[in-house]
Amino acid sequence: MINPSEISSLIKERIENFDAGAEAQTxxxxxxxxxxxxxxxxxxxxxxxxxxxxxxxxxxxxMNLERDSVGAxxxxxxxxxxxxxxxxxxxRILEVPIGKELLGRVVNTLGQPIDxxxxxxxxxxxPVEKIAPGVIERQSVDxxxxxxxxxxDSMVPIGRGQRELIIGDRQTGKTAVAIDTIINQKxxxxxxVYVAMGQKASTVANVVRELEKHGALExxxxxxxxxxxxxxxxxxxxxxxxxxxxxxxxxxxxSLIVYDDLTKQAWAYRQISLLLRxxxxxxxxxxDIFYLHSRLLERAxxxxxDYVEKFTDGExxxxxxxxxxxxxxxxxxxxxxxxxxxxxxxxxxxxxxxETDLFNxxxxxxxxxxxSVSRVGGSAQTKAVKKLAGGIRTDLAQYRELAAFSQFASxxxxxxxxxxxxxxxxxxxxxxxxYKPLSVTEMALSLTAANEGLLDDVPVEKVNDFEAALHAxxxxxxxxxxxxxxxxxxxxxxxxxELKKVVEDFKSKGVY
Amino acid sequence: xxxxxxVANSYAKAVHDLCADSTQAKHWSEALAGLSAVAQNxxxxxxxxxxxxxxxxxxxxxxxxxxxxxxxQALNLVRLLGERDRLDLLPxxxxxxxxxxxxxxxxxxxxxxxxxxxxxxxSNQIKTALGKRLDRTVELETTVDEDLIGGAVIxxxxxxxxxxxxxxxxxxxxxxxx
Numbered sequence: 043m044i045n046p047s048e049i050s051s052l053i054k055e056r057i058e059n060f061d062a063g064a065e066a067q068t069x070x071x072x073x074x075x076x077x078x079x080x081x082x083x084x085x086x087x088x089x090x091x092x093x094x095x096x097x098x099x100x101x102x103x104x105m106n107l108e109r110d111s112v113g114a115x116x117x118x119x120x121x122x123x124x125x126x127x128x129x130x131x132x133x134r135i136l137e138v139p140i141g142k143e144l145l146g147r148v149v150n151t152l153g154q155p156i157d158x159x160x161x162x163x164x165x166x167x168x169p170v171e172k173i174a175p176g177v178i179e180r181q182s183v184d185x186x187x188x189x190x191x192x193x194x195d196s197m198v199p200i201g202r203g204q205r206e207l208i209i210g211d212r213q214t215g216k217t218a219v220a221i222d223t224i225i226n227q228k229x230x231x232x233x234x235v236y237v238a239m240g241q242k243a244s245t246v247a248n249v250v251r252e253l254e255k256h257g258a259l260e261x262x263x264x265x266x267x268x269x270x271x272x273x274x275x276x277x278x279x280x281x282x283x284x285x286x287x288x289x290x291x292x293x294x295x296x297s298l299i300v301y302d303d304l305t306k307q308a309w310a311y312r313q314i315s316l317l318l319r320x321x322x323x324x325x326x327x328x329x330d331i332f333y334l335h336s337r338l339l340e341r342a343x344x345x346x347x348d349y350v351e352k353f354t355d356g357e358x359x360x361x362x363x364x365x366x367x368x369x370x371x372x373x374x375x376x377x378x379x380x381x382x383x384x385x386x387x388x389x390x391x392x393x394x395x396x397e398t399d400l401f402n403x404x405x406x407x408x409x410x411x412x413x414s415v416s417r418v419g420g421s422a423q424t425k426a427v428k429k430l431a432g433g434i435r436t437d438l439a440q441y442r443e444l445a446a447f448s449q450f451a452s453x454x455x456x457x458x459x460x461x462x463x464x465x466x467x468x469x470x471x472x473x474x475x476x477y478k479p480l481s482v483t484e485m486a487l488s489l490t491a492a493n494e495g496l497l498d499d500v501p502v503e504k505v506n507d508f509e510a511a512l513h514a515x516x517x518x519x520x521x522x523x524x525x526x527x528x529x530x531x532x533x534x535x536x537x538x539x540e541l542k543k544v545v546e547d548f549k550s551k552g553v554y
Numbered sequence: 555x556x557x558x559x560x561v562a563n564s565y566a567k568a569v570h571d572l573c574a575d576s577t578q579a580k581h582w583s584e585a586l587a588g589l590s591a592v593a594q595n596x597x598x599x600x601x602x603x604x605x606x607x608x609x610x611x612x613x614x615x616x617x618x619x620x621x622x623x624x625x626x627q628a629l630n631l632v633r634l635l636g637e638r639d640r641l642d643l644l645p646x647x648x649x650x651x652x653x654x655x656x657x658x659x660x661x662x663x664x665x666x667x668x669x670x671x672x673x674x675x676x677s678n679q680i681k682t683a684l685g686k687r688l689d690r691t692v693e694l695e696t697t698v699d700e701d702l703i704g705g706a707v708i709x710x711x712x713x714x715x716x717x718x719x720x721x722x723x724x725x726x727x728x729x730x731x732x
Contacts, residue, residue, distance in 0.1 A: 066687075069714040083559070084712045099728040110559045128714075 068131040070112060075123045078272045079317045082112045082129050091171060093137075095130040098122050102129070103136055103274065106318050113318050115274035117152065135171065138282045139164035140289040145233065148250055148264040151275040151282045156266065157250075170281040172288065174340035181346040183391075186422045187298060187366050188529070190226030190479020191219060192488060193409045193472045196431035197438075198394055201422030202232075202296050202364035203344025207386055209371045209378065210396030214408050216370045218476050219394065220300040221249060223368065225256045226479035227298060230529065232366075233290045234262040235299040237283035239276045240306030243268040256477060269306075276310035277334075284341050287365045291343070294350040294361030299342065303370035304335060308382045325381045335369075335382075336389050342367030392416035405473060411438050424482055424531025429538075430489035434468055437492070441465020460498075467497045470505040482531045483524040484513045490541040496549060504554065511554040512545065520544045559650070562643045566650030569631065570658070579655050585628040586648035592620055593644040602641055609639055616641055662690040667699045668706035669718065684710060 070085030106113030613636030
């Protein structure tokens with residue numbers, strides 16, 4: 043219960059601290075209001091991207107500076123605005139609160155809590171639009187961010203500071219991949235930001251619940267601008283989330299940001315641009331749609347220790363920081379050659395393709411290993427997985443080739459048949475249920491089983507049971523080995539031999 | 555409204571650029587004031603808005619009314635505006651011109667809305683303080699609005715200094731509701 047005296051004391055405090063001085067302000071008059079866009083006459087000193095104060099305590103962002111007027115987008119409701127209302131300059135660029143206080147919370151684009159868990163009191167704020175770190179400040183990507191998903195960590199590894207696109211039609215498990223990755227960061231010192239743009243509020247609520255259930259919410263910030271929020275909030279949410287993620291990067295920590303999804307963000311931006319009467323281009327997107335995404339994704343980076351030291355005034359020494367980005371793009375009918383998908387594919391350092399056909403045939407995550415690539419992650423892959431996964435990719439590639447071919451031929455030679463059988467099992471092995479990310483050791487065991495041909499005499503439909511039982515067996519009997527491999531994924535001939543032995547021992551017991 | 559102002563400002567600037575000195579500017583100022591008064595006359599507004607007449611007819615009518623009152627250059631401006639069907643912009647051009655003229659002569663007209671009538675001493679104080687701040691000679695236009703409760707609101711161009719009780723209360727209300 044709220045104590046009434048507390049309220050009045052709060053009010054008293056506010057009244058006492060109220061700055062009643064007359065201050066000079068630059069003001070303008072609203073000329074027109076419509077669709078979240080206001081046109082303001084006057085306001086000659088407004089800056090681009092400046093927050094403008096509207097009557098009723100709401101804000102707008104100046105987006106078009108014209109000779110005698112300013113075009114601005116309202117952040118929030120605009121029903122209460124009238125022609126002739128006064129608009130004031132604030133001389134502040136749009137800022138959001140940043141800091142660890144935001145972890146575990148759900149906030150809107152402006153960093154205001156929307157989870158009903160009380161106010162968030164952060165020490166700092168930072169502008170939402172920032173310039174990405176320059177060449178000198180960066181360091182190459184050489185540490186992995188483990189997604190815990192076999193198919194990704196083995197075939198399209200992601201490094202800290204990389205931008206890896208997750209692309210696919212609706213209902214192919216794009217968000218699931220991202221959420222699994224967030225869940226797998228537990229205890230790995232990676233802070234996560236999940237930005238939901240233009241999504242159903244119920245979907246966001248589900249994500250929050252799942253993260254909470256898996257103990258992942260405590261190191262995650264959720265920025266939500268749902269489909270019901272104004273377009274301006276939807277388009278700015280990505281930048282706001284990025285600024286929150288940069289807090290960790292700049293202070294020598296590692297962070298991960300998921301943009302779910304950039305297609306809807308582009309739609310929101312297109313809406314604003316068209317309403318501001320900016321000329322439409324291809325698919326009616328404005329001319330700067332590429333820059334919209336490129337400047338956002340450039341901010342995901344790995345920065346070197348000098349940058350961190352300089353940024354923190356020497357408080358944090360010898361530590362690099364990173365912000366890894368997992369943008370999500372939803373394609374329509376598998377069309378990756380549409381405008382926004384091609385843009386984002388060209389910006390990012392690789393992409394994970396998810397396909398409806400694979401998803402429907404039960405291969406989940408529905409990753410197409412043929413067209414999924416990671417352009418920088420290879421150098422960041424853990425040693426163990428890198429060594430062991432080499433064969434997987436070729437096995438799968440050959441399998442796909444033969445599988446198409448074998449549909450015509452009835453009798454196949456022994457080598458081809460073997461190849462096909464191996465491929466079937468590897469495909470089966472790459473399946474993984476949702477919310478069950480694997481540790482490096484578990485992954486190494488599965489890969490060893492496939493590589494050493496130990497799966498070859500396991501019936502295809504039994505592969506998943508075999509794997510699950512193997513992991514259970516290993517967690518009981520191979521604790522030492524798990525320690526040796528660790529999260530770093532150490533690997534040597536000795537470890538390889540031990541891995542093989544564990545799988546063989548398990549197999550000899552035949553309990554699957 | 556803002557588009558009109560933008561267009562009118564280009565004419566105002568052109569006229570202002572024509573003025574070599576302050577006498578000429580004053581002359582133009584009078585001419586434009588006269589022209590905009592004519593353009594705002596109810597009969598004239600109806601005449602100019604009459605779609606049945608051709609553009610040149612409307613222009614000729616307007617010129618006939620004003621040709622004895624203004625000089626050749628001003629008449630040229632009227633013709634130019636008329637050819638482009640912009641005669642209704644004359645009041646905007648006049649006010650744009652006044653703003654430019656005031657800016658060039660480093661004058662500014664500030665409006666002061668106060669809760670109670672200002673004493674001479676108060677207006678002088680405001681004039682000096684504003685003049686110092688804006689680096690301009692200030693002319694005051696004062697009005698009284700009791701709704702302000704107390705204090706005054708000073709407005710000079712886009713700059714507004716709200717020192718009224720009502721403004722403070724509104725500000726407080728916003729603060730409290732956050």
